[in-house]
Amino acid sequence: MHSPAPWDSAQAQQLVQRELARARAFLGDDGPDATALLPILHALQRAYGFISSDAITLVAQVLNLSKAEVKGVVSFYKDFRTSPPGRHVVALCRAEACQARGSETLAEHLAQAHGLTPGSTKDGVTLETTYCLGNCTLGPTALVDETKLLGRLDAPAVDRLVRGLKGA
Amino acid sequence: MKVFLPKDAAALSVGADEVAQALRAHAPALELVRTGSRGLLWLEPLLEVELDGARYGFGPLRPQDVTTLFEGAEVDLKHPAALGRMDALPWLTKQRRLTFERVGVIDPLSWLDHEATGGFSGWAAAKALSPEAIVAQVTASGLRGRGGAGFPAGVKWKTVREAPGARKYVVCNADEGDSGTFADRMVLEGDPLLLLEGMRICARAVGASLGFVYVRSEYPHAVDTLTQAIALCRKQGFLGDGFDVEVRVGAGAYVCGEETSLLESLEGKRGQVRPKPPLPAHHGLFGKPTVVNNVLTLAAVPWILKHGGEAYAALGVGRSKGTLPLQLAGNVKRGGLFELPLGLTLRELVEDWGGGTASGRPVRAVQVGGPLGAYFPQALLDTPLDYEALAAKGGILGHGGVVVFDDTVDLARQARFAFEFCAKESCGKCTPCRIGSTRGVEVLDKVARGEAREQNLQLVKDLCTVLTDASLCALGGLTPLPVLSALEHFSEDFHT
Ligand SMILES: Cc1cc2nc3c(=O)[nH]c(=O)nc-3n(C[C@H](O)[C@H](O)[C@H](O)COP(=O)(O)O)c2cc1C
Ligand code: FES
Numbered sequence: 146m147h148s149p150a151p152w153d154s155a156q157a158q159q160l161v162q163r164e165l166a167r168a169r170a171f172l173g174d175d176g177p178d179a180t181a182l183l184p185i186l187h188a189l190q191r192a193y194g195f196i197s198s199d200a201i202t203l204v205a206q207v208l209n210l211s212k213a214e215v216k217g218v219v220s221f222y223k224d225f226r227t228s229p230p231g232r233h234v235v236a237l238c239r240a241e242a243c244q245a246r247g248s249e250t251l252a253e254h255l256a257q258a259h260g261l262t263p264g265s266t267k268d269g270v271t272l273e274t275t276y277c278l279g280n281c282t283l284g285p286t287a288l289v290d291e292t293k294l295l296g297r298l299d300a301p302a303v304d305r306l307v308r309g310l311k312g313a
Numbered sequence: 314m315k316v317f318l319p320k321d322a323a324a325l326s327v328g329a330d331e332v333a334q335a336l337r338a339h340a341p342a343l344e345l346v347r348t349g350s351r352g353l354l355w356l357e358p359l360l361e362v363e364l365d366g367a368r369y370g371f372g373p374l375r376p377q378d379v380t381t382l383f384e385g386a387e388v389d390l391k392h393p394a395a396l397g398r399m400d401a402l403p404w405l406t407k408q409r410r411l412t413f414e415r416v417g418v419i420d421p422l423s424w425l426d427h428e429a430t431g432g433f434s435g436w437a438a439a440k441a442l443s444p445e446a447i448v449a450q451v452t453a454s455g456l457r458g459r460g461g462a463g464f465p466a467g468v469k470w471k472t473v474r475e476a477p478g479a480r481k482y483v484v485c486n487a488d489e490g491d492s493g494t495f496a497d498r499m500v501l502e503g504d505p506l507l508l509l510e511g512m513r514i515c516a517r518a519v520g521a522s523l524g525f526v527y528v529r530s531e532y533p534h535a536v537d538t539l540t541q542a543i544a545l546c547r548k549q550g551f552l553g554d555g556f557d558v559e560v561r562v563g564a565g566a567y568v569c570g571e572e573t574s575l576l577e578s579l580e581g582k583r584g585q586v587r588p589k590p591p592l593p594a595h596h597g598l599f600g601k602p603t604v605v606n607n608v609l610t611l612a613a614v615p616w617i618l619k620h621g622g623e624a625y626a627a628l629g630v631g632r633s634k635g636t637l638p639l640q641l642a643g644n645v646k647r648g649g650l651f652e653l654p655l656g657l658t659l660r661e662l663v664e665d666w667g668g669g670t671a672s673g674r675p676v677r678a679v680q681v682g683g684p685l686g687a688y689f690p691q692a693l694l695d696t697p698l699d700y701e702a703l704a705a706k707g708g709i710l711g712h713g714g715v716v717v718f719d720d721t722v723d724l725a726r727q728a729r730f731a732f733e734f735c736a737k738e739s740c741g742k743c744t745p746c747r748i749g750s751t752r753g754v755e756v757l758d759k760v761a762r763g764e765a766r767e768q769n770l771q772l773v774k775d776l777c778t779v780l781t782d783a784s785l786c787a788l789g790g791l792t793p794l795p796v797l798s799a800l801e802h803f804s805e806d807f808h809t
Contacts, residue, residue: 171559172523175480176599182581187530187562208581221583221740222564224530240492241680241730242716245643246671276567276684276734278531279495280323281716282354282641282648292533296326 149194149229157189157200161207164188178208182218186225195226232269233310235261236288239274242281247299251285254300259307268311314388316343317361317368319417321350321502322534323495328376329358335376336360340383349503351417352638352650353404361399362388370396404666409628409636410652411616412609416503422541424549427506433551435615439514442618447518448474451614453622455634460486460570460607461682461711461787463700466614469604472594473519476602483515483524484579484598484605487539488563488570490529491683493714496638496650497608501528501535504612505542509551509558511611514618516556519604524558526608527575529565536562567684567738571786572605574740585740586786607712609638630656633699633710643680643716644670660694663717674719678727678803682711684734685791687798688724707798709791724803728773729757731795735788745780746789752776753796760807770800770807 150156168181182204189200196219205212219225237255239248255261261272280286283296287306295306316336319329336345353359359372360382371382371394382392389395396402410416419426427433439447452467473481485508489497500508512524528536540560546552561579563569569578573587576598597603613635617625626634633655639662641648646668663669663679670676678688681698687708689696696706703710718727732753739746753776760769777793784790800807 171557175523175601176580179581180579180599183561183564183578187564218581218583221585222566224563224565241684241727242493242642242714244727244730245716245718245722275531275565276738277490277492277494278322279489279498279535280326281493281495281643281714282645283323283327283357284643286326288531288533291530294322294326294534296323 148232150192152193152197152199154199154203157192157203158207160188160192161185161203165207179210182208182210182215183222186219186222190225194229197227231266231271233290233313234271234273235306235310236273236275236278236291237263238276238278238280238284238286238288240276240281242277243284243286246284248285251298251300251303255303255307258300258304261307270307270310314343314386315346315363317346317348317363317418318358319350320347320534321357321417321499322532323354324350324357324359325534327357327373331376332358332360332374332379335379339379342386343383346420348419349416349421349499351399351405352413352499353402353647354649355647356396359396364388368399370399370402372396404647404649404651408652409654411625411636412500412507412612412638413503413650413652414616415507416499421503421505421538422545424506424545431619432506433510433615435618436510436513438618439517444474444518444520447514447618450618450622451518454613454617454625455622455629455632456610456613456617456625457633457700458607459609459613459637459712461491461709463710466606466610469594469606470515470518472592473521473602473604476595478602480599480601481519481521482598482601482603483512483519483521484575484603485512485524485526485608485611486570486572486575486605487526487528487532487535487608488575489532489608489712490567490570491685491712491714493642493680493683493716494640494712495642496640496713498532498535499650500608500612501532502538505539506546507615508539508608508612509542509546511614512558513551513556514614515604515606515611519602521604522556524556525561525579525598526558527561527563527569527579529563529569531565536560566740567734568740568786568788571788574786575605576603583740585742586788588785609712628654630654630697630699631701633701637698637710637713639698640714641667641717642714644672644719645717646671655699656697658695658697659689659715662698662715663694667717670717670719672719672721674721676717677720678718678722678724680716680718680727680795681714682709683714684731685709685787685794686711686714687794688727688802689798690802693802707801708794724799724806725757725761728796728799728807729754729761731792731799732757735792739788743783743785743789745783746785746792749776749780749789750792753792766808773800
């Protein structure tokens with residue numbers, strides 16, 4: 146994972162303005178600025194790893210929304226974190242097709258062998274639950290650091306993965 | 314020598330990039346083309362080698378196989394992973410690939426390859442027609458929405474076309490949240506230009522100047538390929554003059570696949586469902602008339618325009634016209650995507666195409682249509698996969714996903730999961746869905762502990778009636794399908 150940068154309000158301001166300009170250029174006068182909210186939140190999380198209260202204040206100010214409105218959106222979407230994750234994030238699919246291929250056993254294994262329960266972080270590795278990664282014939286499946294998709298996972302593969310991530 | 318290797322996310326998940334690396338190291342003279350996937354996912358990574366104009370398949374391939382497959386300038390056609398000629402492979406020849414014609418065949422981001430394989434001919438046909446005539450073709454095709462609700466596409470387009478307003482939008486729903494489905498993803502990664510062609514045709518038909526594709530964040534590879542495809546289309550002048558498209562990425566909410574919730578999300582709000590009416594066709598994005606269609610619906614349109622609505626309607630059964638990209642997943646030996654005329658039976662799909670379970674144990678349950686779809690027992694596997702036949706058996710076709718479970722499955726646990734999923738993903742706007750689902754989990758837990766079993770099972774049924782009758786959208790409204798089908802067909806699992 147690219148390591149998130151520490152908060153820098155001037156840089157964050159630029160980033161927000163860039164996303165807003167992009168949305169305005171596409172939509173013209175059609176929509177209110179608030180329509181850029183999701184792209185802005187994604188950009189901020191990509192840069193800083195999570196949505197801090199500084200980020201919420203900034204976004205509210207730029208988009209002319211109340212902080213409560215921005216917070217409401219952040220809390221609605223499970224992607225947006227309000228605290229920093231570990232150095233690496235493993236999102237394990239727990240939806241039906243992966244269940245049929247053993248995802249539940251794998252989740253138990255992660256808890257028992259590695260102390261990783263959903264939502265927890267240990268030795269720099271965060272475990273999250275996701276519902277379907279579109280790899281439903283080749284499960285159990287996990288998405289690592291939002292980029293690397295892994296299929297046909299079993300306990301030994303998960304052990305290698307977690308050991309590798311802890312060391313990296 | 315030219316070789317083809319998928320860059321599709323499923324292929325990557327089982328090592329396609331590692332095979333590509335081995336190819337570059339061991340056989341640097343080969344011309345390597347990265348494609349989408351053919352959808353024969355049990356064979357991934359599947360490498361194809363072009364010899365005298367024919368393509369030969371090898372799979373599943375491990376990186377170390379590359380050294381034995383290529384000896385100097387020769388390829389070993391008798392290699393243990395050899396599958397023979399791709400155009401003779403029954404898994405492909407028995408399909409009717411209209412939408413997936415090019416997926417797995419060409420580089421999805423090659424303008425030239427796309428044109429050379431008949432790309433943009435639907436748009437060429439549409440340009441020669443009046444907007445009304447385009448709508449008429451789509452209506453004649455009988456195409457129904459592939460996102461889940463099965464609403465006739467032509468009717469929706471006509472409504473938006475006739476709605477008053479200078480501004481209209483085309484929104485492509487690529488939220489594909491149903492477990493067991495990945496067809497949208499495979500189009501986005503394997504033939505995004507086809508989707509953009511379909512959107513452009515739709516825009517002309519309804520009079521829209523802007524479009525959005527709302528892609529779920531769980532699909533980073535698809536987002537990437539689609540973004541590149543849009544840039545390519547702008548460069549080629551196919552987008553940006555009169556009609557333009559932008560990608561928007563979701564943020565992990567299943568309910569944002571519901572069309573009104575999706576529109577709220579596009580507007581930068583919490584993805585809460587809007588009461589209908591008004592329909593998005595009248596009052597959609599920013600209150601303007603809006604077509605919301607699934608990826609597969611829009612991607613079927615270029616073929617329909619090229620060959621005519623009647624040709625499409627000639628396929629399928631009854632009111633279920635055309636082809637459906639079926640997605641076979643879960644505990645199955647040969648899982649993948651098979652595009653077939655509507656109407657084959659569940660048994661044919663699971664047994665003939667799928668070859669039974671991957672574990673080798675008996676098939677016990679098959680869930681059709683995603684997390685809001687029913688569980689079918691062995692006794693109902695002869696049900697045809699069409700909208701009406703499935704509805705008659707208490708199920709839905711949904712987005713065409715079929716998930717297989719062997720005899721180790723516990724349907725009481727699956728029913729509990731259905732309630733749990735609904736509780737987690739509820740947008741919170743209506744009480745039956747938000748609260749009823751949580752009650753459902755609690756009551757099923759009591760059943761599992763053996764507390765007042767008969768009374769509590771009755772309570773589950775009553776809860777389901779409330780969810781069905783009083784939910785604002787199909788998240789709450791259809792959660793009873795997996796629950797009640799589990800209760801009805803697998804009642805023994807609730808009594809142990
Ligand atoms: C909870 C819920 C989730 C949905 N998810 C999707 C989805 O991921 N993709 C989709 O195309 N339609 C989804 N739908 C259906 C849409 O509301 C809508 O019917 C569809 O986008 C219309 O396009 P179509 O007519 O081309 O199918 C969902 C519906 C509900 C109630
Ligand atoms: S169910 Fe796990 S990837 Fe689809």
